[in-house]
Amino acid sequence: MxxxxxxxxxxxxxxxxxxxxxxxxxxxxxxxxxxxxxxxxxxxxxxxxxxxxxxxxxxxxxxxxxxxxxxxxxxxxxxxxxxxxxxxxxxxxxxxxxxxxxxxxxxxxxxxxxxxxxxxxxxxxxxxxxxxxxxxxxxLILDSLEIRKKHLRGRVAFLLLRFANEIYFSNEFELPLSRKEMAEYVGMTTENVIRSLSEFRKDGILKIYGKTIQIVNMETLRSISEFG
Amino acid sequence: MxxxxxxxxxxxxxxxxxxxxxxxxxxxxxxxxxxxxxxxxxxxxxxxxxxxxxxxxxxxxxxxxxxxxxxxxxxxxxxxxxxxxxxxxxxxxxxxxxxxxxxxxxxxxxxxxxxxxxxxxxxxxxxxxxxxxxxxxxxLILDSLEIRKKHLRGRVAFLLLRFANEIYFSNEFELPLSRKEMAEYVGMTTENVIRSLSEFRKDGILKIYGKTIQIVNMETLRSISEFG
DNA sequence: ATAACGATATGATAATTATCATGGCATGAT
DNA sequence: ATCATGCCATGATAATTATCATATCGTTAT
Structure with missing residues (x-):
């Protein structure tokens, strides 16, 4: 060899x-x-x-x-x-x-x-x-169907859960995507990604420091992803 | 053998x-x-x-x-x-x-x-x-992205073109899907599939006899599918 | 024949989402 | 330094889409 x-x-x-x-x-x-x-x-x-x-x-x-x-x-x-x-x-x-x-x-x-x-x-x-x-x-196909059937907030929640649970294995992580890229991933506008994130923050589900996200309430986020 | x-x-x-x-x-x-x-x-x-x-x-x-x-x-x-x-x-x-x-x-x-x-x-x-x-x-993946970026009328047009040009090879064919199934395919409601079809009929793009569709104006349908 | 049902169809309205405008805040280029 | 640029952010408004109500038609079951 x-x-x-x-x-x-x-x-x-x-x-x-x-x-x-x-x-x-x-x-x-x-x-x-x-x-x-x-x-x-x-x-x-x-x-x-x-x-x-x-x-x-x-x-x-x-x-x-x-x-x-x-x-x-x-x-x-x-x-x-x-x-x-x-x-x-x-x-x-x-x-x-x-x-x-x-x-x-x-x-x-x-x-x-x-x-x-x-x-x-x-x-x-x-x-x-x-x-x-x-x-x-x-x-890929199942994810695509999954995302398609969700409302905007659910899509953003889905993405955050994906990063937390399947990529970074932590409740706190730095988003590898810009808001614009998140939008391009789940098929919505940048503004609405930002709005969803802001709402999650106001509802105490997330803490946001720029690109760093800390998921405070994983359960709520999960139920939003599933449907909320 | x-x-x-x-x-x-x-x-x-x-x-x-x-x-x-x-x-x-x-x-x-x-x-x-x-x-x-x-x-x-x-x-x-x-x-x-x-x-x-x-x-x-x-x-x-x-x-x-x-x-x-x-x-x-x-x-x-x-x-x-x-x-x-x-x-x-x-x-x-x-x-x-x-x-x-x-x-x-x-x-x-x-x-x-x-x-x-x-x-x-x-x-x-x-x-x-x-x-x-x-x-x-x-x-499958490219189709899914393609459908996702279209508005409702474009999705219905896309579907009709698919049947005409890739399955039945004819401008006139019998839809193998119900309106409900068409909706399930392209991710919209049954009512809006029906509305889109009705609009195409009113605009002289299609003739509709129940499940039988005749595409009268292929070019317009194509431009609606691409974006219109 | 009549009743029950599901598919088709249309309109009115509500909900969701996109677009447009604006501003702040970084970062890098000149 | 300051200028431009690209994010991030928020509000107002317009466009799109879903939901609800209702009606017709055809088919099937009784």
Whole structure:
């Protein structure tokens, strides 16, 4: 094995390498490129030719599209272990969304041709990928339906709960999104995101210090998210 | 080859069998079950254990979820060649949506364990499935974003165009959905679907005879869908 | 035949949400 | 320093959409 290849130590290796024989793992590993991105930097640009299979080692990124009027629509927030390029990567040769870093992030890029070659010879990897892609697609679709059926306050509550419980695992966190981006995520206007946050603050559900949010009353927030 | 197995003649065989060696194709083929459903019948019920890999030979079906308030949300309309169970099938052991027939339909059900076994030994099939799943997921997500950014009239126009141009390939067709179901698909109320249709009729864009729709002015409908 | 029901349809009104205007407060550029 | 710019914030108003009430029509059950 290539001694310069540290994939065996990578905290993500299980996702990929658990299903691969050593020789294949080495091929992937030696072909990989790690890239670091600062907050705000573009990782993938919509319309770009797909060459790499990208996953996120650390940080936080947003996937989004720009519509005809130049407005952005955020598709999802991806955290480490998520396969950033997974959706488009097998369906087309160009990305149909962009990805930018919400926090300083590190990606690991694997060569797409290598991946294809290995899949053809390795059924376990294929099943593994099918499963991950299936989970991802399911999640995105269910989230989308979930958000759609809520009122504005419920959408903002939903987002805050997501950050608290599934990303930062804390009642207090710094929002990685601007108010505008939150609006782009849940399909409402910036003003109404701000208004909802202000109302939550006035009702004693949150404390807000700029981008830092402290959830004071998790239960109420939860019931607003479910319907209130 | 099993002489009773007519998969070689199936119009769908290309989707599956083009990537399989004969021996595997025979295994799949002899394990398949074809099922016929009348309009309105349930094909898959949310929460049910997944045993089969289902695809649609003929007809038209809706995929939908029931939310906590008992309301239905339609995820998509699937037409022949679509892999009805594709989304959940690799991610979980239970369906998280239901499928019912909008028209008389025939499905072909393959044994999921067989599929898994064969994928492990057949990389081309795996890549083929990955690609199809990727396309499907992409489409669902982009459609969802597309619908979300439109006003109500635009959503109804979008739906009508979809039926005319991608399903029935005609300016005149019989709606496979009730007004209520159209509303559940695009996230609006039944009354407003009806109102939009009535307005299109008054404006001379459509002729409506119950469930039969004739699109008189395709261009106007298209511009309403895009934004108007 | 008649009653009951669900789908279609329309209007009036209420609720929700977007848009527009304005101002404060940071931050970075000149 | 001050200027411009991009968030954040709030209020007033307009637009959009949902809800409620009511009626018709067709179908099915009795």
């Amino acid at each position: 290539d001694p310069a290849c540290s994939c065996e130590l990578c905290e993500l290796r299980g996702l990929f390498f658990e299903s691969l024989k050593k020789e294949y793992a080495d091929l992937i590993c030696s072909g990989k490129v790690e890239k670091a991105f600062k907050q705000g930097e573009t990782i993938i640009k919509e319309g770009t030719h797909i060459k790499d299979f990208v996953y996120l080692k650390s940080g936080l990124v947003k996937l989004y599209r720009r519509d005809d009027n130049g407005r952005e629509q955020i598709i999802s927030i991806a955290k480490p272990f998520d396969y950033v390029s997974l959706l488009s990567v097998f369906s087309t040769d160009r990305y149909n969304y962009s990805v930018t870093a919400l926090e300083d992030s590190v990606t690991c890029n694997l060569n797409m041709d290598d991946i294809r070659t290995i899949i053809k010879q390795n059924g376990n990897l294929a099943l593994n990928l099918l499963q991950k892609m299936s989970v991802l697609a399911d999640t | 099993d002489p009773a197995c007519s998969c070689e003649l199936c119009e769908l065989r290309g989707l599956f069998f083009e990537s399989l060696k004969k021996e595997y194709a025979d295994l799949i083929c002899s394990g398949k079950v074809e099922k016929a459903f009348k309009q309105g019948e349930t094909i898959i019920k949310e929460g049910t254990h997944i045993k089969d890999f289902v695809y649609l030979k003929s007809g038209l079906v809706k995929l939908y979820r029931r939310d906590d308030n008992g309301r239905e949300q339609i995820i998509s309309i699937a037409k022949p060649f679509d892999y009805v169970s594709l989304l959940s099938v690799f991610s979980t052991d239970r369906y998280n949506y239901s499928v019912t027939a909008l028209e008389d339909s025939v499905t072909c059900n393959l044994n999921m364990d067989d599929i898994r076994t064969i994928i492990k030994q057949n990389g081309n099939l795996a890549l083929n499935l990955l690609q199809k799943m990727s396309v499907l997921a992409d489409t």
